Amino acid sequence: MKIKLCGLKYSKNIKELVQLPLDYAGFIFYPKSPRYVGEEFDPAIPAMFPESTRKVGVFVNEELQSLLEKGEKYQLDVIQLHGGESTEYCRKVKDAGFELVKAFQMNESFQFQSLKEYENVCDFFLFDTKTENYGGSGRKFNWKVLEKYKGTTPFFLSGGIGAQDAEQIKQFTHECLYALDLNSGFELQPAKKNADQLEIFLNKLELESMKKDKFAVDQRGYYGEFGGAYIPELLRKNVDELQENYLKILGSEQFRKDYARLLDNYVGRPTPLTKAGNLSRRYGTNIYLKREDLTHTGAHKINNTIGQILLAKYMGKKRIIAETGAGQHGVATATVCALFDLECVVYMGALDVERQAPNVARMKMLGAKVIPAISGNQTLKDATNEAIRDWIANPESFYLIGSVVGPHPYPDLVTRLQSIISEEIREQLEKETGNPNPDYVIACVGGGSNAAGAFYHYLNERKVKLVAVEASGLGVDSGETAATITIGDIGFIHGSKTMLMQDEDGQITEPYSISAGLDYPGVGPLHAHLAVSGRADFLSATDQEALNAAKVLAESEGIIPALESSHALAVLEKMQFKKDDVVVINLSGRGDKDMETYMKHFA
Amino acid sequence: MNRIDQLFQNKQKDILSIYFPAGYPKLGDTLPTLQMLQDKGVDLVEIGIPFSDPLADGPVIQSAAKQALDNGMSLQLLFNQLRDARKSITMPLILMGYWNTVYKFGVDAFLDECKKTGIDGVILPDLPLEEYTEDYQSKFEAAGVHNVLLVTPQTTDKRLSIIEKAASGFLYMVSSAATTGGALQASKEREEYFRKIAALEIPSLIGFGIHDKASFQHAASFSNGAIIGTAFIKALEKGQANEFIGSLS
Numbered sequence: 001m002k003i004k005l006c007g008l009k010y011s012k013n014i015k016e017l018v019q020l021p022l023d024y025a026g027f028i029f030y031p032k033s034p035r036y037v038g039e040e041f042d043p044a045i046p047a048m049f050p051e052s053t054r055k056v057g058v059f060v061n062e063e064l065q066s067l068l069e070k071g072e073k074y075q076l077d078v079i080q081l082h083g084g085e086s087t088e089y090c091r092k093v094k095d096a097g098f099e100l101v102k103a104f105q106m107n108e109s110f111q112f113q114s115l116k117e118y119e120n121v122c123d124f125f126l127f128d129t130k131t132e133n134y135g136g137s138g139r140k141f142n143w144k145v146l147e148k149y150k151g152t153t154p155f156f157l158s159g160g161i162g163a164q165d166a167e168q169i170k171q172f173t174h175e176c177l178y179a180l181d182l183n184s185g186f187e188l189q190p191a192k193k194n195a196d197q198l199e200i201f202l203n204k205l206e207l208e209s210m211k212k213d214k215f216a217v218d219q220r221g222y223y224g225e226f227g228g229a230y231i232p233e234l235l236r237k238n239v240d241e242l243q244e245n246y247l248k249i250l251g252s253e254q255f256r257k258d259y260a261r262l263l264d265n266y267v268g269r270p271t272p273l274t275k276a277g278n279l280s281r282r283y284g285t286n287i288y289l290k291r292e293d294l295t296h297t298g299a300h301k302i303n304n305t306i307g308q309i310l311l312a313k314y315m316g317k318k319r320i321i322a323e324t325g326a327g328q329h330g331v332a333t334a335t336v337c338a339l340f341d342l343e344c345v346v347y348m349g350a351l352d353v354e355r356q357a358p359n360v361a362r363m364k365m366l367g368a369k370v371i372p373a374i375s376g377n378q379t380l381k382d383a384t385n386e387a388i389r390d391w392i393a394n395p396e397s398f399y400l401i402g403s404v405v406g407p408h409p410y411p412d413l414v415t416r417l418q419s420i421i422s423e424e425i426r427e428q429l430e431k432e433t434g435n436p437n438p439d440y441v442i443a444c445v446g447g448g449s450n451a452a453g454a455f456y457h458y459l460n461e462r463k464v465k466l467v468a469v470e471a472s473g474l475g476v477d478s479g480e481t482a483a484t485i486t487i488g489d490i491g492f493i494h495g496s497k498t499m500l501m502q503d504e505d506g507q508i509t510e511p512y513s514i515s516a517g518l519d520y521p522g523v524g525p526l527h528a529h530l531a532v533s534g535r536a537d538f539l540s541a542t543d544q545e546a547l548n549a550a551k552v553l554a555e556s557e558g559i560i561p562a563l564e565s566s567h568a569l570a571v572l573e574k575m576q577f578k579k580d581d582v583v584v585i586n587l588s589g590r591g592d593k594d595m596e597t598y599m600k601h602f603a
Numbered sequence: 604m605n606r607i608d609q610l611f612q613n614k615q616k617d618i619l620s621i622y623f624p625a626g627y628p629k630l631g632d633t634l635p636t637l638q639m640l641q642d643k644g645v646d647l648v649e650i651g652i653p654f655s656d657p658l659a660d661g662p663v664i665q666s667a668a669k670q671a672l673d674n675g676m677s678l679q680l681l682f683n684q685l686r687d688a689r690k691s692i693t694m695p696l697i698l699m700g701y702w703n704t705v706y707k708f709g710v711d712a713f714l715d716e717c718k719k720t721g722i723d724g725v726i727l728p729d730l731p732l733e734e735y736t737e738d739y740q741s742k743f744e745a746a747g748v749h750n751v752l753l754v755t756p757q758t759t760d761k762r763l764s765i766i767e768k769a770a771s772g773f774l775y776m777v778s779s780a781a782t783t784g785g786a787l788q789a790s791k792e793r794e795e796y797f798r799k800i801a802a803l804e805i806p807s808l809i810g811f812g813i814h815d816k817a818s819f820q821h822a823a824s825f826s827n828g829a830i831i832g833t834a835f836i837k838a839l840e841k842g843q844a845n846e847f848i849g850s851l852s
């Protein structure tokens with residue numbers, strides 16, 4: 001069953017509502033309604049809802065031209081008609097490309113034959129309570145009369161539905177019931193909705209869309225429409241083998257024990273959650289840093305490589321392939337390969353080999369073979385291409401991917417392995433503040449693994465605002481950027497359907513960021529889904545903003561962050577927090593590897 | 604009748620298929636190269652749609668694709684170049700490319716252009732079989748465009764039977780676990796694999812690593828013929844395309 005929330009108007013109120021799984025958002029364009037949006041209504045307000053929420057304009061006997069203009073101006077998907085509009089009028093609205101809902105007012109004597117002529121022109125009917133004034137009475141009608149409706153057009157059930165009606169709705173069945181239309185029953189005042197009450201109500205309905213694990217991957221590896229395994233047949237057997245094994249192995253007693261032991265004794269987990277006092281004062285709120293920079297090898301990447309190397313080991317693999325951008329994943333892979341005595345080949349863009357020299361040296365000392373990728377822009381994308389090509393040529397090897405990208409099951413595999421981050425945040429915050437849930441979790445996004453890990457246990461806690469920060473390089477419109485969600489569109493990269501930076505011919509664009517770890521033209525499919533569904537906010541920070549943020553953190557807290565993590569810190573400047581907000585920033589790595597860049601700018 | 608089906612009806616042995624990227628080495632070379640190949644008696648041509656990130660290709664095809672892109676090649680331009688090809692080109696033509704370029708072009712628009720320009724089939728190595736059969740197969744069939752599917756030495760029997768059901772035109776039998784341009788190594792196992800695929804009802808061509816007369820004849824002895832890409836591109840680069848095709852027979 002779908003949910004429509006109608007009679008919306010205020011942007012501040014809508015901000016609270018966008019987190020709810022609303023299928024339709026209704027705006028009333030009838031001047032006599034107490035919920036009339038008004039003459040000067042800002043088109044940016046309906047646009048606050050994610051694309052997955054269809055925008056509905058409600059009209060009563062409006063002049064056709066004016067209706068079409070409003071439909072265009074407010075980018076409405078659906079037109080709902082409440083007056084005495086004729087089928088001819090309906091047809092014209094429909095021909096203009098809108099979905100059409102025609103409302104009818106119900107009472108005991110309603111003549112259902114009168115619907116016949118509308119059956120073919122309307123996508124939906126809406127059954128409301130009969131009143132003098134075109135609905136909006138706040139009263140229910142007797143739903144029993146709908147037993148007499150034998151048509152095939154699906155309908156919205158409307159009229160005075162309130163928080164107390166959840167049980168009755170669950171009992172009510174009708175073949176054509178399509179959606180609930182909610183309005184005055186959930187208001188603090190006309191057009192101002194009560195988000196908390198709505199959430200409780202929707203939970204009671206036990207809708208599919210309110211189910212836990214809304215953000216889990218499905219059987220075929222999709223998050224909503226994103227993900228999948230778009231790989232050549234050459235990789236099919238490898239990917240199938242991994243798909244068949246990963247959950248079994250990750251769930252096994254042995255794996256869980258080995259993984260936990262290594263995280264404790266080798267990686268140095270749990271990592272602290274540091275209250276950043278000076279930073280908190282600076283931004284007038286409560287800022288906590290999740291200290292992934294304090295892990296062995298200095299970034300969150302090791303959480304993943306420890307898990308995948310165990311998986312490789314259990315699958316009997318002898319040779320490990322990896323790609324790396326900043327070199328953090330390469331180092332983390334070389335590290336675990338040394339620990340488990342496995343052959344290690346790391347592909348790294350030739351440009352990154354140059355700008356991350358200390359990490360290249362570390363990989364070599366750890367015994368890995370570093371192969372510069374000389375195709376394309378010679379950065380992470382190209383290194384990933386080369387790693388995949390190596391895997392095609394050496395199907396008995398294990399490809400140890402470094403982020404929540406690639407064909408299914410990699411995005412899910414890496415997300416699970418990084419989810420230790422939010423698991424710890426929950427425990428630590430609970431101890432510190434008495435509440436496991438912060439108001440905000442902020443993380444930078446390259447492929448998206450540290451963000452996925454920091455978000456994971458909050459994905460279904462809709463009150464926790466998730467903020468993902470992309471690198472915008474020299475600026476989102478500069479052409480020198482890596483802000484995939486902001487400027488990209490749907491495409492296919494490294495085996496995954498996701499958001500992607502590409503030109504109009506579908507050629508993948510070369511990204512740019514000062515930070516090698518964020519220099520990627522795609523993003524994990526989970527994040528594409530979080531962005532499109534509106535569950536996470538995607539912001540961006542430029543090179544300069546990240547550099548500044550690094551300096552601030554160094555000077556105020558005595559912590560030098562990785563350039564990647566500095567992007568997450570940079571949005572503190574752009575966001576507004578309340579005094580008692582709890583803000584967690586995932587400090588994904590330390591800045592040692594970036595000292596040369598920092599010195600160039602600060603020396 | 605689709606020209607690919609016609610070809611396999613008329614000829615069962617030693618079918619020679621050549622691959623080259625559109626717009627390579629020069630932007631305007633697509634059509635002249637096609638004409639030359641037809642004049643030389645080549646049976647079938649696969650025209651590569653250049654892509655920035657060709658995952659299944661080795662260095663030679665990667666850099667040829669990059670050069671074609673630098674020349675200004677695009678899918679739309681390729682269709683424009685092929686607009687009048689059917690006035691003189693009678694060989695079956697196949698487009699080979701990556702799914703992102705086709706998806707971005709729009710699948711309906713793509714199939715429409717294929718119909719208009721007389722494209723007989725496509726090879727889209729990274730479009731998964733399941734996505735193809737569920738979402739696109741009926742469209743491809745309606746447009747009369749064969750989607751040529753790949754099988755590899757790693758393809759399991761179970762999967763092979765699924766592929767066989769969905770396949771049309773012929774099967775592209777990948778010779779070995781490698782990206783394009785690797786060497787073809789003969790082995791007992793390999794020959795068994797070739798024989799297994801060749802025994803299927805649908806015709807098959809062997810590709811990846813075929814680079815001269817000897818390797819062509821070897822591959823063709825197990826199947827309906829073979830596909831040469833990398834070696835032909837190297838010859839194109841050196842301006843010896845004509846001689847190279849001549850040396851194959």
Ligand SMILES: Cc1ncc(COP(=O)(O)O)c(C=O)c1O
Pocket residue numbers: 299300301325326327328329402403404444445446447448449450451516517518562564565588589590
């Ligand atoms: C310290 C650090 N943070 C973040 C990233 C970005 O990767 P992801 O988005 O997968 O967390 C990297 C990648 O190299 C990194 O080294």
